[in-house]
Amino acid sequence: MARLRGRGYASVNYPTGMNLGGDPSQALIHATTTGTFVVSLSSVDLGQGLKTVVAQCAAETLGLPMENILVDTADTDTGPHCMGTFASRGTHRVGNAVIMAAAEAREVMLAVAAEELEVDAGDLETDGTGYIQVKGAQERRIHITDLALAAHFTHGRTISGRGMFLKEKNDPVPETGEMDPDSCQAHACTVAVVEVDDETGVVEVLEMHNAYEIGRALNPAMVAQQVEGGAWMGMSHALFEATEPYYPARDHGPRDFTEYLMPGAADIPAYHNAILERPAGNGPFGAKGIGEMTANAPIPAIANAIFDACGVRLDTMPFTPERVLRGLDELRGYHD
Amino acid sequence: MASQVVNLRVNERSREFLAAPGTPLLSSLRDALGLMAAKRGCAQGSCGTCTVLLDGRPVMSCLVAVETVDGASVRTLEGVARGGDLDEVQSAFLEGFATQCGFCTAGMIMTAEALLDRNPDPTRAEVVEAISGNVCRCTGYGPIVDAILDAAARRRKEDAAARRKEDIAARWGTADIAATPGTADAAARRRS
Amino acid sequence: MRYKTNPIDRTYFPDEPAPDFNVIGSVVQRSDALGHVTGRSSFFEDLSPPGLLHLKAHRSTRHHARLATVDTSEALAVPGVVRVLTHADIPNNVFTPLKLIGVQPDDEPVLAEGKVRYLGEPICAVVAETEAAAQEGAARVRVGYEELPAVFDVEEALAEGAPIVNEYHGHNYFTYEGHHCRRIRFGDVEAAFAAADHVFEWRYQSAPIEHAPTETTGCVVVPQPDGRLRIHSDTQACFFTLDNTALILGTPFNRLRIVGGTVGGGFGGKVDVAVEPVACVAAMLTGQPVKYVYSRYEEMQVSSPRAAERIYIKDAVTADGRIIGRKITLYVDAGAYSRHSPYGTTKAAAHLPGPYSIPNVWADCHCVFTNRTPSSAMRGFGVTIGDFALESQMDRIARALGMDPLRLRLRNAYRDGDLKAHRKVAEGTALVEVIQKAAEMVGHELPEEYRRMSSMDGGGR
Ligand code: FES
Numbered sequence: 001m002a003r004l005r006g007r008g009y010a011s012v013n014y015p016t017g018m019n020l021g022g023d024p025s026q027a028l029i030h031a032t033t034t035g036t037f038v039v040s041l042s043s044v045d046l047g048q049g050l051k052t053v054v055a056q057c058a059a060e061t062l063g064l065p066m067e068n069i070l071v072d073t074a075d076t077d078t079g080p081h082c083m084g085t086f087a088s089r090g091t092h093r094v095g096n097a098v099i100m101a102a103a104e105a106r107e108v109m110l111a112v113a114a115e116e117l118e119v120d121a122g123d124l125e126t127d128g129t130g131y132i133q134v135k136g137a138q139e140r141r142i143h144i145t146d147l148a149l150a151a152h153f154t155h156g157r158t159i160s161g162r163g164m165f166l167k168e169k170n171d172p173v174p175e176t177g178e179m180d181p182d183s184c185q186a187h188a189c190t191v192a193v194v195e196v197d198d199e200t201g202v203v204e205v206l207e208m209h210n211a212y213e214i215g216r217a218l219n220p221a222m223v224a225q226q227v228e229g230g231a232w233m234g235m236s237h238a239l240f241e242a243t244e245p246y247y248p249a250r251d252h253g254p255r256d257f258t259e260y261l262m263p264g265a266a267d268i269p270a271y272h273n274a275i276l277e278r279p280a281g282n283g284p285f286g287a288k289g290i291g292e293m294t295a296n297a298p299i300p301a302i303a304n305a306i307f308d309a310c311g312v313r314l315d316t317m318p319f320t321p322e323r324v325l326r327g328l329d330e331l332r333g334y335h336d
Numbered sequence: 337m338a339s340q341v342v343n344l345r346v347n348e349r350s351r352e353f354l355a356a357p358g359t360p361l362l363s364s365l366r367d368a369l370g371l372m373a374a375k376r377g378c379a380q381g382s383c384g385t386c387t388v389l390l391d392g393r394p395v396m397s398c399l400v401a402v403e404t405v406d407g408a409s410v411r412t413l414e415g416v417a418r419g420g421d422l423d424e425v426q427s428a429f430l431e432g433f434a435t436q437c438g439f440c441t442a443g444m445i446m447t448a449e450a451l452l453d454r455n456p457d458p459t460r461a462e463v464v465e466a467i468s469g470n471v472c473r474c475t476g477y478g479p480i481v482d483a484i485l486d487a488a489a490r491r492r493k494e495d496a497a498a499r500r501k502e503d504i505a506a507r508w509g510t511a512d513i514a515a516t517p518g519t520a521d522a523a524a525r526r527r528s
Numbered sequence: 529m530r531y532k533t534n535p536i537d538r539t540y541f542p543d544e545p546a547p548d549f550n551v552i553g554s555v556v557q558r559s560d561a562l563g564h565v566t567g568r569s570s571f572f573e574d575l576s577p578p579g580l581l582h583l584k585a586h587r588s589t590r591h592h593a594r595l596a597t598v599d600t601s602e603a604l605a606v607p608g609v610v611r612v613l614t615h616a617d618i619p620n621n622v623f624t625p626l627k628l629i630g631v632q633p634d635d636e637p638v639l640a641e642g643k644v645r646y647l648g649e650p651i652c653a654v655v656a657e658t659e660a661a662a663q664e665g666a667a668r669v670r671v672g673y674e675e676l677p678a679v680f681d682v683e684e685a686l687a688e689g690a691p692i693v694n695e696y697h698g699h700n701y702f703t704y705e706g707h708h709c710r711r712i713r714f715g716d717v718e719a720a721f722a723a724a725d726h727v728f729e730w731r732y733q734s735a736p737i738e739h740a741p742t743e744t745t746g747c748v749v750v751p752q753p754d755g756r757l758r759i760h761s762d763t764q765a766c767f768f769t770l771d772n773t774a775l776i777l778g779t780p781f782n783r784l785r786i787v788g789g790t791v792g793g794g795f796g797g798k799v800d801v802a803v804e805p806v807a808c809v810a811a812m813l814t815g816q817p818v819k820y821v822y823s824r825y826e827e828m829q830v831s832s833p834r835a836a837e838r839i840y841i842k843d844a845v846t847a848d849g850r851i852i853g854r855k856i857t858l859y860v861d862a863g864a865y866s867r868h869s870p871y872g873t874t875k876a877a878a879h880l881p882g883p884y885s886i887p888n889v890w891a892d893c894h895c896v897f898t899n900r901t902p903s904s905a906m907r908g909f910g911v912t913i914g915d916f917a918l919e920s921q922m923d924r925i926a927r928a929l930g931m932d933p934l935r936l937r938l939r940n941a942y943r944d945g946d947l948k949a950h951r952k953v954a955e956g957t958a959l960v961e962v963i964q965k966a967a968e969m970v971g972h973e974l975p976e977e978y979r980r981m982s983s984m985d986g987g988g989r
């Protein structure tokens with residue numbers, strides 16, 4: 001018996017958004033009288049962190065600290081329309097809508113500040129800590145709390161904004177497949193190092209090296225979450241997962257987590273990840289959607305590494321010990 | 337069979353409620369007591385999202401018939417924070433970005449609490465083993481393991497600091513230990 | 529630093545202006561994390577309104593059968609059972625979720641009507657005062673089946689004489705504007721095969737994969753004082769679910785309100801409109817709050833999985849490693865109903881031939897109906913399995929040619945200005961750079977000419 005080591009490669013791209021029916025999302029934003037900005041949405045956070053990322057987009061655009069932003073989302077009575085969270089569209093579509101809404105609100109904010117400070121709105125800037133100040137004369141400033149109060153009680157203005165992102169409907173040409181389905185493409189290249197036990201057929205992923213191009217890392221710690229969780233899911237798909245393990249046969253279907261196998265904490269490889277940024281012209285601060293892509297390249301990288309290790313070409317997922325052993329048997333000339 | 341009255345000490349408080357025979361502890365916590373932190377990911381002992389401490393041991397509360405543990409003491413995630421302060425495991429999960437959707441988090445944290453109570457200085461392998469019954473579909477587990485190891489380190493540091501204070505107090509008779517929130521107090525609670 | 533981040537390498541795109549942001553690009557704590565670590569985040573099932581009723585489905589035990597009899601009397605006799613719903617209770621029982629963007633026809637019943645087309649298809653919904661009573665009631669529904677021949681293999685399903693899975697379509701494939709599949713026609717692949725030094729053809733196959741979120745699919749519907757329904761749901765798409773539910777109920781859209789947004793993982797599985805319509809009907813008929821949550825078994829075997837795919841790839845390759853033609857036949861196993869599969873199949877077509885510039889591409893992408901659990905969207909919809917096939921194919925070609933697998937990819941990588949097979953001009957590409965970076969990370973030596981390649985030049989092919 002031997003443990004055979006191999007290395008495999010895969011490189012992929014992934015579309016942000018998938019439009020065939022028109023792909024809109026809206027955002028509304030308004031300031032309370034104390035200068036907190038409430039972002040109203042109907043978008044869903046599945047755990048990928050949408051609420052946090054769109055709050056960052058709002059804070060950046062308004063020029064205010066994160067503490068001044070609240071995200072109120074996923075209530076169809078209070079939030080404007082969003083197509084939903086799928087197709088790696090959340091950050092891109094909703095982020096863009098929030099930026100547009102925040103930009104409109106910022107304009108009002110600066111206009112009211114201009115009246116308060118008796119200057120031209122064009123001469124104002126935000127300092128990122130909550131003050132709106134005169135460029136080059138920073139002692140002439142007003143805090144957003146005072147400004148929001150003044151807007152409401154003195155100037156009779158709402159500091160608010162409307163945002164919308166729409167990728168227009170596009171129908172594929174049936175004869176050729178010509179279409180414009182997505183907004184931009186993210187990229188990944190994975191190198192997997194595996195060890196195959198030629199007696200048990202068990203594949204262990206030892207290392208995974210991933211280079212990702214994601215447009216812009218809006219929140220690097222959350223990017224790390226997406227890439228590590230995604231790489232794990234890709235590895236899980238590759239080695240374990242199937243609701244019908246003998247597809248197309250319908251039997252042997254797992255019913256719970258004791259039967260539906262996935263890698264546990266003991267099975268995770270050493271990850272080495274690097275990020276490249278080539279901002280997308282149409283992305284929020286250049287960001288592309290990466291939540292889905294991160295699970296893709298590991299699968300073929302592992303398949304290719306298994307071949308490199310032991311000469312077995314697995315063209316059927318998942319790469320179970322049984323399939324590895326049958327492949328090895330075939331290489332050795334055994335047949336059943 | 338008729339429902340019966342069950343007594344539990346939950347998060348240091350006596351609670352009394354009615355339960356039909358065979359009602360899972362998880363359902364009693366959630367439906368009778370309104371403690372929603374423990375989650376029902378499978379109701380059959382395969383995911384760990386329902387983990388709570390029963391007399392200090394981690395159990396999958398979906399598998400425990402509540403009438404069989406009458407009189408026991410139960411700790412849920414709601415009972416972990418001290419006053420308003422997060423404990424070390426909670427802080428480590430928060431600061432370590434060890435949560436994504438958060439549905440596994442309660443079970444993970446309770447499993448970690450049980451581990452650190454009996455083994456304040458676990459190895460990575462021991463942490464991995466401790467959470468082997470807890471499923472997470474989002475994180476890939478790495479950040480969770482790191483957070484538990486980090487929590488252990490934080491707790492040891494805090495305990496050491498508390499012990500130092502006690503030493504100083506014993507030697508010099510200073511009596512302001514209790515004024516230091518969450519140190520001597522926490523250390524004493526864990527040692528008891 | 530207690531959290532992880534990954535290094536950002538700016539050397540590959542040196543012309544991008546250095547970012548100058550306040551909070552973008554910074555590590556900001558997740559706004560939901562405090563709720564998660566204290567157990568205070570509220571998921572839909574953490575709501576327990578007074579008078580809550582529980583709903584459980586009685587499901588098909590056959591893959592394909594006519595429903596001869598459905599007898600609910602024993603179920604109704606179970607103490608605590610309040611009501612048993614059948615298709616007759618659902619105002620517009622037959623639907624398809626993508627009708628919102630014009631996909632036709634309606635092809636799926638909310639509750640089975642006349643026949644069942646997959647194992648686990650819901651036939652009746654039992655509403656009861658306790659979960660145990662609902663379960664007991666569901667177990668006591670008696671169904672008489674007349675078994676029909678079933679088909680499980682995508683190619684068998686398309687063969688002459690195969691049993692028809694879904695009469696609403698009339699054949700076992702989804703029709704794209706009069707065509708039996710979604711097609712890509714770009715250049716002339718047959719000419720490419722004639723001109724090639726090598727032709728390689730291989731087949732790939734996957735099995736259905738479950739999303740397996742730790743929180744199962746579900747909702748709690750609460751009738752409101754003003755007669756509206758408030759739906760607490762873990763849907764991934766609030767308005768999408770609302771609109772579909774309103775169409776099924778035949779009510780004005782503004783009679784419904786969805787509250788959600790804190791979801792225990794989705795991965796695409798919670799874009800289906802699986803539980804809300806029948807729970808709403810139950811709440812309307814009883815005037816009480818109703819909870820319908822999938823058990824783990826239902827989540828595993830009844831909720832839609834990622835589709836199984838079968839992919840044949842035939843490549844025309846020159847001796848120096850240029851892929852000059854790629855012909856792909858893809859079969860997506862949609863299971864018994866469309867759900868999101870027609871869309872995913874189109875997304876798969878748009879992704880072909882992968883991130884490479886290949887001048888001649890031909891693809892037939894079939895969305896096929898079989899007698900299995902309907903599949904639907906999942907993380908990487910239409911792309912994940914395609915990437916497995918495409919990148920396995922690249923590895924095999926490299927090995928057949930005795931070529932470095934990264935150089936083969938770089939030689940064929942798409943770049944800015946290239947026309948993709950679906951006739952969109954590529955922009956913002958970075959495949960070349962991620963390959964170069966990965967090579968650097970593992971010490972995989974690339975010759976100078978490959979290290980100097982850039983996505984920004986050499987394109988326009
Ligand atoms: S709910 Fe108890 S183990 Fe899953």
Ligand code: FES
Pocket residue numbers: 047434435436437438439440441471472473474475742792793
């Ligand atoms: S964070 Fe989603 S299951 Fe663990």
